[in-house]
Amino acid sequence: MKAAFTSDNIAGASASVFNAMMEAEQGDSMPYGNDDTTAEVTTMLSDLFECDVDVYLVSTGTAANVLSISAMTPPWGSVLCHSESHLLNDESSAPEFYTNGARFVGVSGSDAKINPVELQRLVNQKVGDVHSCQPSAVSISQVTEVGSVYSLAEIRAITEVAKLAGLPVHMDGARFANALLSLGCTPAEMTWKSGIDIVSFGATKNGTMASEAIVVFNKRFSKELGFRRKRGGHLHSKMRLLSSQMKAYLTDDLWRINAQHANDMMALMQAGLARVPGIKIQTPAQANMLFCTLPVGMADYLMAEGFAFGWGRWEEGVVRLVTSFRTNQEAVEAFIESANRFEVSRV
Structure with a gap:
């Protein structure tokens, strides 16, 4: 993973x-x-x-x-x-x-x-x-x-x-x-x-x-x-x-340091995904949790790439992403890059 x-x-x-x-x-x-x-x-x-x-x-x-x-x-x-x-x-x-x-x-x-x-x-x-x-x-x-x-x-x-x-x-x-x-x-x-x-x-x-x-x-x-x-x-x-x-x-x-890091990683995640065509941000994240709707097939692609996230509990296509005090920037950037690759491959 x-x-x-x-x-x-x-x-x-x-x-x-x-x-x-x-x-x-x-x-x-x-x-x-x-x-x-x-x-x-x-x-x-x-x-x-x-x-x-x-x-x-x-x-x-x-x-x-x-x-x-x-x-x-x-x-x-x-x-x-x-x-x-x-x-x-x-x-x-x-x-x-x-x-x-x-x-x-x-x-x-x-x-x-x-x-x-x-x-x-x-x-x-x-x-x-x-x-x-x-x-x-x-x-x-x-x-x-x-x-x-x-x-x-x-x-x-x-x-x-x-x-x-x-x-x-x-x-x-x-x-x-x-x-x-x-x-x-x-x-x-x-x-x-x-x-x-x-x-x-x-x-x-x-x-x-x-x-x-x-x-x-x-x-x-x-x-x-x-x-x-x-x-x-x-x-x-x-x-x-x-x-x-x-x-x-x-x-x-x-407690402040840990929470700030988690929030910062989510801000990075949200900004990156907002630029990916086909992804719809639901309620904008204000802390360290984000819901968004992915285009058909993207969730399966990302899971095959080795990423895990909340999936299947909400409406079709909706995923939940949560960052923590241990989330590293490289992982966030890799997730965004993979989402971008999926969109490019569909064009």
């Missing part, structure tokens, strides 16, 4: 993250998050977000998302998220399982972003009607499932509607760093200053082995999250092995 652009989770862990785990493995330490490194991570994330936060480390993005949501909604509630969101389409039935049966309702909107007008309609629908699920929480994905990024104004438009209806807002930040660097803002500005109550601070796609942080700004959810994490089987006894990863990730701007 020449290069894979299937997802950013195909890359391993950054060397400093792996080394930090090896160091944390030495000696003894208090279990279940009562170790010094876990306390350090909470301090580091409080500094990063410019406020006092509660932090719950887990080992998967699914756990981060569904545990966050479960603390926000009762079993008879409904969680409003985009109809193309990861939460609605790619978490199996984990959301329903962890919320004890809450309903997840898709909201429309272009570029996989919730339309605040449509959200306004849904948050007020059948409120108080015992025969209907009650709107209980809102969740947005940043980066979205099609590679777009909510602007700060767009986030605030969503949270304003939610807060007027008394609903908390969760952010699925699996690609948090990629979105943040795309916007050029601070973590605080993209989260609690824009009305976010809890963010799933993703790290596994950007350099850790298995470490995600549920970062809580609205502490009325904190106590319940602690119990739910334990009940859900995600309170790791050797928590220092998760916190050591997150500490290394936050040290020396590793």
Whole structure:
């Protein structure tokens, strides 16, 4: 295989993250998050977000998302998220399982972003009607499932509607760093200053082995999250092995460096493919993910050339390309060159 652009989770862990785990493995330490490194991570994330936060480390993005949501909604509630969101389409039935049966309702909107007008309609629908699920929480994905990024104004438009209806807002930040660097803002500005109550601070796609942080700004959810994490089987006894990863990730701007590289490689990829006749860019990539439609036969040609990418899950001809902190420029250029060769051979 020449290069894979299937997802950013195909890359391993950054060397400093792996080394930090090896160091944390030495000696003894208090279990279940009562170790010094876990306390350090909470301090580091409080500094990063410019406020006092509660932090719950887990080992998967699914756990981060569904545990966050479960603390926000009762079993008879409904969680409003985009109809193309990861939460609605790619978490199996984990959301329903962890919320004890809450309903997840898709909201429309272009570029996989919730339309605040449509959200306004849904948050007020059948409120108080015992025969209907009650709107209980809102969740947005940043980066979205099609590679777009909510602007700060767009986030605030969503949270304003939610807060007027008394609903908390969760952010699925699996690609948090990629979105943040795309916007050029601070973590605080993209989260609690824009009305976010809890963010799933993703790290596994950007350099850790298995470490995600549920970062809580609205502490009325904190106590319940602690119990739910334990009940859900995600309170790791050797928590220092998760916190050591997150500490290394936050040290020396590793998280920013990794995400910037991934974004830069996608910018190079998108610019190159935009010049290839026959390729149609779907939603323009704002971070490190791109969907595009390839001419008939090109996908098979590229796979035969040794490239891997997302294929077959969407409309005919549509592929997904994702770059990571490990993607090298030569691989991107080789992919673009191969796409060009295919087009030249058809002329």
